[in-house]
Amino acid sequence: GAVVSQHPSRVICKSGTSVKIECRSLDFQATTMFWYRQFPKQSLMLMATSNEGSKATYEQGVEKDKFLINHASLTLSTLTVTSAHPEDSSFYICSAVRLAGGSTSSYNEQFFGPGTRLTVL
Amino acid sequence: QKEVEQNSGPLSVPEGAIASLNCTYSDRGSQSFFWYRQYSGKSPELIMSIYSNGDKEDGRFTAQLNKASQYVSLLIRDSQPSDSATYLCAVTAALGGSEKLVFGKGTKLTVNP
Numbered sequence: 001g002a003v004v005s006q007h008p009s010r011v012i013c014k015s016g017t018s019v020k021i022e023c024r025s026l027d028f029q030a031t032t033m034f035w036y037r038q039f040p041k042q043s044l045m046l047m048a049t050s051n052e053g054s055k056a057t058y059e060q061g062v063e064k065d066k067f068l069i070n071h072a073s074l075t076l077s078t079l080t081v082t083s084a085h086p087e088d089s090s091f092y093i094c095s096a097v098r099l100a101g102g103s104t105s106s107y108n109e110q111f112f113g114p115g116t117r118l119t120v121l
Numbered sequence: 122q123k124e125v126e127q128n129s130g131p132l133s134v135p136e137g138a139i140a141s142l143n144c145t146y147s148d149r150g151s152q153s154f155f156w157y158r159q160y161s162g163k164s165p166e167l168i169m170s171i172y173s174n175g176d177k178e179d180g181r182f183t184a185q186l187n188k189a190s191q192y193v194s195l196l197i198r199d200s201q202p203s204d205s206a207t208y209l210c211a212v213t214a215a216l217g218g219s220e221k222l223v224f225g226k227g228t229k230l231t232v233n234p
Contacts, residue, residue, distance in 0.1 A: 034221060043209065043226040044165070093164045097219050107153065107172065108219040115164040 002098045003027050006113035013084055014121055020080045021116045023094030029074035030096035034110070035067075038091045050077045084120040092116045123148040125212050127225035135233050140197040142228050144210030147191070152216045154186055154193045157209040159227065165209055169195060172216065200232040 003026040013019050023033055031052045036044040048069050049057040056069035068080040077096075081088055093115040100107050124147040134140045142156075153172055157165035171177045171184040171193065183196040193212075197204055207229045211222040 032219060043224045045224075046221050049221055091164075107170070107216060109167065109170065110155075110219075110222065111167060112157075112164045117162075 002096070002109070002111040004094065004096045004111050004113040006094055006116050008116060009114060010117045010119075012119045012121065015085050016083055018080055018082045019084055019118060020078055021092055021094075021118075023077045023079070023096065023113050025075045025096040025098070025111075028096075028098045030077075030098065031074060032097040033071060033077040034095045034097075035069060035077075035079050036093045036095065038093060038115075044093065047079075081118065084118070086120045089118055089120045092118060123151075123212075123223050125210055125223050125225035127208075127210050127228050129226055129228060131229040131231055133231045133233060134200050136200060136202060138200050138232075140200045140204065140230055140232070142195040142197075142208050142210075142230065144193045144195075144212075144225055145191055146193070146210075146212045146223075148212065148214060148223075149188075149191060150214050151188075151191075151212045153213045154184070155211040155213075155222065156182075156184060156193075156195045157211060157224075158204075159207045159209055161207075197230075200230075202232045202234050205230060205232050 005024045007022045033050040035047045047062045050071040052071045058064045071077040094113045095110045126145045156169040159165045169184040171186045177184045181198045185194045207227040209227045210225040
């Protein structure tokens with residue numbers, strides 16, 4: 001499968017600070033990336049859709065001014081959690097869409113990064 | 122509200138048995154269906170995709186889709202302890218994975234040695 005990386009894998013920060021998480025597609029270009037959040041024992045919840053060169057599309061209830069998304073290149077999207085608070089502590093996972101044609105699938109496929117565990121004290 | 126329902130389990134099977142995981146979805150316009158495996162503390166890993174009615178086999182895994190019943194399932198043959206994980210069903214209206222996925226809450230599978 002395709003390789004998607006995230007950095008950092010784990011971060012602990014103080015309340016009120018900002019944290020930047022990077023998502024990279026290592027062996028393919030991704031015009032579309034997604035950011036998800038997963039709380040313990042719950043499923044993944046989509047936060048926003050990140051498109052290269054344009055503004056992200058946020059899901060209902062997700063504050064765009066708090067969760068800043070930048071998709072500046074075809075292989076990199078970043079999520080910045082601004083003024084983080086303890087309730088923002090979660091597992092943040094990105095995914096990247098690999099287009100069909102160079103893979104074994106006839107359709108575009110979505111591949112997930114390893115996730116970033118954020119703990120806000 | 123588009124919904125994906127899964128039995129949360131836990132589902133427990135002995136090693137070597139067939140594990141059967143089920144998923145129903147509410148959006149009749151859905152076109153693409155995915156099964157992801159998620160180990161505890163890890164991110165999801167795509168194991169199967171299916172786009173048309175019927176069965177799709179890949180190794181020990183078989184996905185089954187019935188659009189009329191809005192039902193998709195995953196069978197794991199010859200279950201191994203390493204298959205113990207949470208299995209997430211995901212659905213999208215697009216053909217392929219270009220658009221956002223709607224996930225079920227997952228079924229936790231335990232394979233006992």
